[in-house]
Amino acid sequence: MTRRPVGQGRARGGYARAMLTISSALQAKIVAHARADHPDEACGVIAGPAGSDRPERFIPMLNAERSPTFYRFDSMEQLRVWREMDDRDEEPVVIYHSHTATEAYPSRTDVSYASEPGAHYVLVSTREPDRAEFRSFRIVDGEVTEEEVRVAGDEGRGEEGRGGQGPGEGGPGEGGTAAE
Numbered sequence: 001m002t003r004r005p006v007g008q009g010r011a012r013g014g015y016a017r018a019m020l021t022i023s024s025a026l027q028a029k030i031v032a033h034a035r036a037d038h039p040d041e042a043c044g045v046i047a048g049p050a051g052s053d054r055p056e057r058f059i060p061m062l063n064a065e066r067s068p069t070f071y072r073f074d075s076m077e078q079l080r081v082w083r084e085m086d087d088r089d090e091e092p093v094v095i096y097h098s099h100t101a102t103e104a105y106p107s108r109t110d111v112s113y114a115s116e117p118g119a120h121y122v123l124v125s126t127r128e129p130d131r132a133e134f135r136s137f138r139i140v141d142g143e144v145t146e147e148e149v150r151v152a153g154d155e156g157r158g159e160e161g162r163g164g165q166g167p168g169e170g171g172p173g174e175g176g177t178a179a180e
Contacts, residue, residue, distance in 0.1 A: 018147035020120040020136040022046075022055050022094070027151055031132045033060045034098035034124040041071040041098050042124075047085050048093035055093040055120075063097075070109065071097045094136075096122035104133040106144050114139035120147065 026046055034042045043063050046055035059081055064074040085091060095116060099107075104123035106114070114121060117140045125133040138145045 018138050018145060019150055020055075020094070020122070020147055021150040021152055024151050024153060026055055026058055026094075027134060027149075029058045029060075030094075030096050030122060031124055031134065034126050034132065037063065037098065038126045039068045039100050040066050041068065041100060043071040043073060043097040044095075045081060045092045046094035046096070047088070047090040050089050050091045053093060053118075057090065068100045072113075092116050092119050094120045094122050096124065098124045098126050100125075101127050103127075104135040106137055106139060111139055111142055111144060117141075 030044070030046075033044060036042070041063055042060070044058070044060040047057040047059060048054040049056070061077055061081065062074045063071045065072045082092075095114075097110075099105075102125065104125040106121060106123065110121070110123075117138075121137045121139050123133075123135055123137070127133075134149065136147050136149050138147055
């Protein structure tokens with residue numbers, strides 16, 4: 001029997017199908033962070049209970065490179081955030097960053113630095129001023145797989161952290177969604 005990651009349903013044919021379910025509030029926070037840091041790339045994490053595949057706590061981070069073409073977490077901030085997640089029995093459910101002039105697709109550098117095989121890698125393109133392309137990927141052993149993005153409503157509330165709200169219940173969104 002094949003084991004599938006927690007939180008993933010089965011697609012036609014019985015194979016595990018990758019999907020990110022995220023609240024509209026968390027999606028909006030990612031897009032707002034990307035817009036605020038433009039023209040530099042923005043980056044951050046959404047933590048969730050270990051093993052849950054549930055993004056809940058929004059953690060915007062500093063792009064140590066302050067670059068429009070590259071991002072890197074500040075090493076001291078990353079150490080602090082990862083320790084805090086460990087202390088809270090959390091893990092990085094979503095690792096996000098923005099692309100400021102290209103599509104929301106992982107670059108070779110993004111793929112080479114992807115070190116959390118269980119995380120959803122969200123990319124937001126802010127190249128168009130009135131539209132943000134929002135896509136999610138799994139990156140495991142250098143292989144990139146795009147996954148559907150389901151945006152849930154905000155009736156439920158998760159734990160707040162630096163301004164984040166947890167996922168609620170609601171209707172499905174679309175993969176590769178555009179956020180205003």
